[in-house]
Amino acid sequence: MKYRITRTEVPNVLRFMAFFKTVIAKLATEATSNRCNPFITFVLGGPGSGKGTQCVKIAETFRFAHLSAGDLLREEMSSNSENGTMIHDIIKDGKIVPSEITVNLLRKAIHSSGNHKFLIDGFPRNEENRIAFERIVGVEPDIVLFFDCPEEEMVKRVLNRNQGRVDDNIDTMKKRLEVFKKLNLPVIDYYSAKGKVCKINAVGTVNEVFEKVQPVLAALRCIRDDALDIESSSSSSAAAVDAATRYHNRTKHSLTGGYARGPRGLDWANQPNPFLRFLSSPLLPLLHSPPEPHDDSPLYHSVFSSSLPPPQPFSHASISRLLYDSLSLSAWKSTGLSTWSLRVNPSSGNLHPTESHLLSPPLPLSQQQPSSPPFSSSSFLAHYSPKDHSLELRASISPPDLPLHRSLLLAFSSILWREAWKYGERAFRYCNHDVGHALAAAAVSAATLGWDVCLLDGLGHDDLHRLLGLDRSNPPSPDRLPDRPVRGRLPWVESQHPDCALLIFPFGGTPPSVDYAELALALSRLPAMEWLGKPNSLSKDHVCWDVIYKTAEAVKKPPTYGEGFSVNPFHRSPLISPDLYKDMTVRQVVRKRRSAVDMDGVHVLEKDTFYQILLHCLPSGELGLGEKQGKQFTLPFRVLTWDAEVHAALFVHRVRDLPKGLYFLVRNEEHLDRLKSAMRSEFEWERPEGCPAGLPLYRLARGDCRELAKQLSCHQDIASDGCFSLGMVARFEPVLREKGAWMYPRLFWETGVLGQVLYLEAHAVGISATGIGCYFDDDVHEVLGLQGLEFQSLYHFTIGSPVLDKRILSLPAYPGPGIDA
Numbered sequence: 001m002k003y004r005i006t007r008t009e010v011p012n013v014l015r016f017m018a019f020f021k022t023v024i025a026k027l028a029t030e031a032t033s034n035r036c037n038p039f040i041t042f043v044l045g046g047p048g049s050g051k052g053t054q055c056v057k058i059a060e061t062f063r064f065a066h067l068s069a070g071d072l073l074r075e076e077m078s079s080n081s082e083n084g085t086m087i088h089d090i091i092k093d094g095k096i097v098p099s100e101i102t103v104n105l106l107r108k109a110i111h112s113s114g115n116h117k118f119l120i121d122g123f124p125r126n127e128e129n130r131i132a133f134e135r136i137v138g139v140e141p142d143i144v145l146f147f148d149c150p151e152e153e154m155v156k157r158v159l160n161r162n163q164g165r166v167d168d169n170i171d172t173m174k175k176r177l178e179v180f181k182k183l184n185l186p187v188i189d190y191y192s193a194k195g196k197v198c199k200i201n202a203v204g205t206v207n208e209v210f211e212k213v214q215p216v217l218a219a220l221r222c223i224r225d226d227a228l229d230i231e232s233s234s235s236s237s238a239a240a241v242d243a244a245t246r247y248h249n250r251t252k253h254s255l256t257g258g259y260a261r262g263p264r265g266l267d268w269a270n271q272p273n274p275f276l277r278f279l280s281s282p283l284l285p286l287l288h289s290p291p292e293p294h295d296d297s298p299l300y301h302s303v304f305s306s307s308l309p310p311p312q313p314f315s316h317a318s319i320s321r322l323l324y325d326s327l328s329l330s331a332w333k334s335t336g337l338s339t340w341s342l343r344v345n346p347s348s349g350n351l352h353p354t355e356s357h358l359l360s361p362p363l364p365l366s367q368q369q370p371s372s373p374p375f376s377s378s379s380f381l382a383h384y385s386p387k388d389h390s391l392e393l394r395a396s397i398s399p400p401d402l403p404l405h406r407s408l409l410l411a412f413s414s415i416l417w418r419e420a421w422k423y424g425e426r427a428f429r430y431c432n433h434d435v436g437h438a439l440a441a442a443a444v445s446a447a448t449l450g451w452d453v454c455l456l457d458g459l460g461h462d463d464l465h466r467l468l469g470l471d472r473s474n475p476p477s478p479d480r481l482p483d484r485p486v487r488g489r490l491p492w493v494e495s496q497h498p499d500c501a502l503l504i505f506p507f508g509g510t511p512p513s514v515d516y517a518e519l520a521l522a523l524s525r526l527p528a529m530e531w532l533g534k535p536n537s538l539s540k541d542h543v544c545w546d547v548i549y550k551t552a553e554a555v556k557k558p559p560t561y562g563e564g565f566s567v568n569p570f571h572r573s574p575l576i577s578p579d580l581y582k583d584m585t586v587r588q589v590v591r592k593r594r595s596a597v598d599m600d601g602v603h604v605l606e607k608d609t610f611y612q613i614l615l616h617c618l619p620s621g622e623l624g625l626g627e628k629q630g631k632q633f634t635l636p637f638r639v640l641t642w643d644a645e646v647h648a649a650l651f652v653h654r655v656r657d658l659p660k661g662l663y664f665l666v667r668n669e670e671h672l673d674r675l676k677s678a679m680r681s682e683f684e685w686e687r688p689e690g691c692p693a694g695l696p697l698y699r700l701a702r703g704d705c706r707e708l709a710k711q712l713s714c715h716q717d718i719a720s721d722g723c724f725s726l727g728m729v730a731r732f733e734p735v736l737r738e739k740g741a742w743m744y745p746r747l748f749w750e751t752g753v754l755g756q757v758l759y760l761e762a763h764a765v766g767i768s769a770t771g772i773g774c775y776f777d778d779d780v781h782e783v784l785g786l787q788g789l790e791f792q793s794l795y796h797f798t799i800g801s802p803v804l805d806k807r808i809l810s811l812p813a814y815p816g817p818g819i820d821a
């Protein structure tokens, strides 16, 4: 039935639309004017004078963003864009590209950088460049650095440069020198007359020239203003928080300022292989769980209440089930022209950066599997291969065993390149959503076996690195990461980044005790073991989105052994009625879950179903009188070791008898007061009709917000055509400052866990969900009235009735077609 706006709602809808129309209109004008004035340094000099080399050192020392006009043009040239060939020909001929193109590339890079101090290298090359910049970007440079170098030195440097540039040859060089004298020197004269030029003698070694540059920079106002900042962030943890927030800001999409930096087209020839394999490792095929009608997994709703099945012993059969219902393939899809696999754990763009590894005690093998001595005779570490649902042995652990009793360890790592191939710099966020999805998938599957799960978060990044033998299997990284995105054959970009380890143990009774220091000591012995298998190569060519690897490095978790390991008590999730879930089993839900690609735009969700979905999103579940939501007691949130930091702002479009509008689910009620004062003062914070007593849901404003939701989700219909969509709003900067930058990925994990619940709930009640990573960050914050970084929206979702594409053929997960897709 189509939803109709009732007469009484009309005034509210109009009021609401008017309110948000103003917001949207304001966004367009404010987004540019609100940014604080950037500090602009133009860096000029003849070809080969050393501008780029010095900029790298300045950027590093004084924390400028380095934007090279030449590099931006070269990237554009190799991105197959419509201007690519034209740019190539102009550069080869030593001439200057039309200003409109260069200035727009610079403008986008400035807006998406998140920095406020810029080195604009190799720009403006002529008067036309200069005038276009002032007109389009609307600012003049604060200072111009001019690297003055004799011609013969410049020629020598360029001919020795050896970076494969089309213009590094004597013919082009001669033309470039002419263009420099004729067109660029007048620009330098123009700024000299304005007293803005600082001339630096560029003769000498790189360090000698930098000695001359440093005092000039150190005296600048912007550097002195920032000095306090730098001092206060001089401890490594503050610098790491700074790095995390800078990454976060620069990877924001913006309605008016453009999208985060990423590839401009998809390089299909180098799409990473979704299946990491350890070639020549001994293989342990796992068992396939029976589908309907022999499905022996519990009813879906039952695992969220306390009626879990009795714990199964760890065995070949039970481990097979754990992985089959959490991380294996769920189907193959084909259009005839292309064929690809789907997995139980969802992933952004179906790119699957998450790899899984199991540390297991020796496995009593089932009769079907009599001859696998390496797996049955000692504890082992294995990589899970979803393609054929098998374990690849990485190492047999010789006695003494690791100090883990009555438990398994499941660890996750990410191949950041898989996601960066498509999404560029924003990909680090998406990889961490996927870690969250995998954590929740493992927790739910483990529950069906009577097992509990909890992050072993006292371990540090280096412990996990040792655990997974990454010193052995990751290709060697360069000593120094590049300072800008680089394309080429870069095998180290395929490295696995260790994320986390999960302890899996029998539910109920006393949780195992973990002595982190003892465990870390045992892990330190692992690198000396014999490691098996060599990883396959995933792409022939790569792009290194440098900022991703720098951020991953900055947010590495240090060990926190002293905090000890503890497991929260289990709480039931409130259940309105089991009928809402029909008789779906866990296996049916997890294996048939799909991400919707389109929503029908008409389905109306029943109010009870809507409330039930939200009740299952609560971290603490059923509580006593006066207790508040916040601690993570329920499945699967209990896998996380911190109190909930993530809330949800809901755009309700089609829920029967519930007014359309903007709602807010407070998942940690300790934050309620802060949220109220941080958000728009005109919000109502009204309890909606029929809302269950234990559900901290509030209506902020009534009205039809379909258009708004669509605009905020990068103009995607899917956000307005569902029954509701939502933005996951996390307490952000205070968390990083209080706990450390390593919480940055963890906040995304938490959103991924919540996202997985939404996926499962939607499927279990007969509809679908889809995670939306692409949304306009600060425009969402503007709508909510959030300023600064106290709260940030980290992941969006839409839930509704899917439109299925009947042209796509569904094939069974196993046996697959035998291709890597």
Ligand SMILES: Nc1ncnc2c1ncn2[C@@H]1O[C@H](COP(=O)(O)OP(=O)(O)OP(=O)(O)O)[C@@H](O)[C@H]1O
Binding pocket: 045, 046, 047, 048, 049, 050, 051, 052, 053, 054, 070, 122, 157, 158, 160, 161, 162, 202, 203, 204, 205, 206, 207, 209
């Ligand atoms: N002071 C220096 N002494 C010797 N070699 C240098 C010095 N500075 C830079 N180089 C080398 O000279 C070459 C040109 O330097 P760089 O690329 O920084 O120049 P540029 O001014 O940015 O050139 P272009 O305008 O062509 O991009 C590089 O190979 C670099 O390593």
Ligand SMILES: Nc1ccn([C@H]2C[C@H](O)[C@@H](COP(=O)(O)O)O2)c(=O)n1
Binding pocket: 047, 068, 069, 070, 071, 073, 090, 091, 094, 095, 096, 097, 098, 102, 121, 122, 123, 124, 125, 129, 167, 176
């Ligand atoms: N403002 C600019 C900057 C660069 N180009 C083109 C022409 C240059 O010869 C070439 C290389 O630039 P570099 O790396 O030396 O800064 O890029 C331009 O047309 N306009």
